[in-house]
Amino acid sequence: MSEETIKLEGAQPEIQVKAEDVFEPHVLEKYDPEVVKFVLKTRAAGALVPDEFNIEDLRANAAKYAPWSKDVTGWERVADGEVTSEDGAKIPIKIYQPDPTQFGDGPYGTHLNFHGGGFVFGNLTTESQLCLSMRDNAGVIVIDVNYRHCPEATWGKCIEDARAVLKWARESGSSQKINPDSISIGGISAGAHISLVLQHIARDEGIPLKLCLPSVPPSTDALLYTSYTQSPFASFHDFAHGPILPWERIKFFGEQCFPRDKAEELRATLPEWWVAPLKSKNWTGLCDTFVRTGECDALRDEGEAYGLKLVEGGNKVTMKRYTGSPHIFMYLDWFKKKHEYDLDTISALKAAHGRH
Numbered sequence: 001m002s003e004e005t006i007k008l009e010g011a012q013p014e015i016q017v018k019a020e021d022v023f024e025p026h027v028l029e030k031y032d033p034e035v036v037k038f039v040l041k042t043r044a045a046g047a048l049v050p051d052e053f054n055i056e057d058l059r060a061n062a063a064k065y066a067p068w069s070k071d072v073t074g075w076e077r078v079a080d081g082e083v084t085s086e087d088g089a090k091i092p093i094k095i096y097q098p099d100p101t102q103f104g105d106g107p108y109g110t111h112l113n114f115h116g117g118g119f120v121f122g123n124l125t126t127e128s129q130l131c132l133s134m135r136d137n138a139g140v141i142v143i144d145v146n147y148r149h150c151p152e153a154t155w156g157k158c159i160e161d162a163r164a165v166l167k168w169a170r171e172s173g174s175s176q177k178i179n180p181d182s183i184s185i186g187g188i189s190a191g192a193h194i195s196l197v198l199q200h201i202a203r204d205e206g207i208p209l210k211l212c213l214p215s216v217p218p219s220t221d222a223l224l225y226t227s228y229t230q231s232p233f234a235s236f237h238d239f240a241h242g243p244i245l246p247w248e249r250i251k252f253f254g255e256q257c258f259p260r261d262k263a264e265e266l267r268a269t270l271p272e273w274w275v276a277p278l279k280s281k282n283w284t285g286l287c288d289t290f291v292r293t294g295e296c297d298a299l300r301d302e303g304e305a306y307g308l309k310l311v312e313g314g315n316k317v318t319m320k321r322y323t324g325s326p327h328i329f330m331y332l333d334w335f336k337k338k339h340e341y342d343l344d345t346i347s348a349l350k351a352a353h354g355r356h
Contacts, residue, residue, distance in 0.1 A: 017044040027242050030296050032324030034335060039243045055151075055256070058121055068331040069125040072132065085157070085164040089148065093165060094124045095176065096135040096142040103139035106177035109210065109353025110141040110169055111184045114162060114191030116216075118253035119150050119223075127188065130330070133342055138349035141178055143169060147194065155223075155257040156270050158190075162198045166207065182353050186213025188330060189299070190253075193218045196277040196306060199286055209287035211352035213345070216327050217291065218299050219306040221276040223254035224263055233301035245298055245327040278306055283313025290318045290348045292341065294325035320344065 017040045019028055028036065062069045072078050077097040082090045098108055113131055115122040124146050131142040147161040166185070173180040185202075187195045192214035199212040222231060228240040228247040240247040258266055273280040291307040293300045300321065307319040322329060322337045330341045349355075 022243050024241060027239060027296065030324065031326070032296075032335070032337070035296075035324065035326060035329070035332070038332065038334075043243070055120065062121075062123065062125060066121075066126060066331070068129060068333065069123075070128045071125045072128045077135075083145075083161075083165050083168045085148075086160045087157075089157070089161070091148070091161045091165065092124060092146040094128070094131070094144040096131050096144070097177070098135055098139045098141065103355075106141075107173060107179040108139065108141045108177055109182035109184070109349070109355070110143060110176075110178045111138075111186065111213075111349060112162070112165060112169060113142055113144045114147060114158075114185070114187030114194045115144065116187065116189035116191050117149070118249070118256075119155060119158060119190045119193075120253055120256045121149070122146075122190075129333075130342075130345075134345060134349060137342075137346040138353070139355045140184075140349055140353055141176065150257040151259070155266065156274060158194055159197050159201075159274055162194045163201055166198060166202065170207065179353075181208060182210055183208075184211035184213060184349065184352050185209060186211070186215070188215045189218065189327065192216060192303075193277065197274050199289070200273065200277070200280055200282070202287070203282075203285050211348060212287055212289040213292075213348060214289070214303070214306075215292045215330060215341075216294055216297055216299055217277075217303045217306060219276065219278040219302045221267075221279075222250055222299075222302075223257050224267065224275070225251070225254065226260075228298075231302075233305070235300040236298045236302070239296060239298040239300075242296065242298070242326070244296075247298070250298070278302060278309065280309075283309050283315070286310060286313065286315045288316045288318075288352065290320070290344075292344070293319075293321045294327055294329050295321055295323045296325060297327040299327065318348075 058065050079095045081093045081095055083093055085091050115126040124144050131144050135142045145165050147158040169178055170180040185195045185198055195212055195214045196217055202209050289310055291303055293303045307317050310317045325337045329337050332338050
């Protein structure tokens with residue numbers, strides 16, 4: 001694989017990208033070969049390197065930088081809505097309703113989805129295809145939540161928004177055909193972090209959840225790190241300079257969420273376990289959880305450490321590590337591990353909501 005080279009030819013000068021120019025040897029040997037080809041192809045096509053990120057450009061060109069994004073507005077059984085958060089802000093949501101000819105007239109089990117994007121990027125197109133898959137194959141209502149992003153919003157508003165949507169879902173059962181006693185939550189990356197915090201909030205507020213489904217979850221206060229060496233986890237060091245979610249990307253997200261000149265002031269206004277769920281004090285009485293990580297992800301070890309804390313607290317936990325897989329593997333439609341991930345999601349939701 002070290003000899004892997006991608007060439008792009010055409011009107012522009014030929015571009016050659018070699019694996020050894022992108023991957024450190026210890027990283028390359030762990031990556032699935034198909035993902036290596038994908039990374040080299042995107043680099044040859046001029047994909048951004050971590051220190052070239054521009055918020056406005058990325059948000060305006062989601063289809064370019066997140067080609068899995070899809071606008072499903074107006075699709076059958078997909079409706080737009082909004083929920084009022086705790087401070088009066090209006091939070092956009094998309095509601096995916098199951099096909100009654102296949103799954104009956106309801107009420108239905110309901111899954112709240114919080115998208116990834118480093119608390120900075122993402123919207124209701126980012127994970128629409130995953131939401132469609134969950135709805136159509138698990139027979140649940142899916143509510144996709146576009147929580148507020150940094151730097152425009154103060155970090156922590158995303159948690160308030162998630163809590164508001166959870167409460168709204170329980171209170172809106174009859175109008176939306178939601179079974180308020182059969183709700184699950186989940187998300188990817190930043191959305192997974194939100195799910196971890198919400199899992200504890202729900203326990204504390206007496207809100208029953210059927211399942212928490214966090215994927216590639218951050219569980220530490222890495223957004224406040226000034227160096228990747230501050231992490232106690234090996235995967236954070238091993239993949240700090242990898243091609244997907246390297247340290248420079250995490251640092252960029254941290255600077256948007258906790259600007260260095262205000263970081264300590266902001267942190268002081270938030271519960272410690274909101275910023276770092278791994279520092280939660282109470283690990284008992286939490287809902288069933290299915291933690292999923294990627295072998296080639298910097299966040300792998302801290303996500304699995306969260307799962308182990310759940311085990312220690314006496315909770316029912318399933319953990320799965322997808323070999324050869326980077327942080328964004330569940331978005332890559334051509335990747336076999338993505339399809340495995342989708343089947344696992346469907347099975348977990350069916351079991352949680354009683355649709356065997």
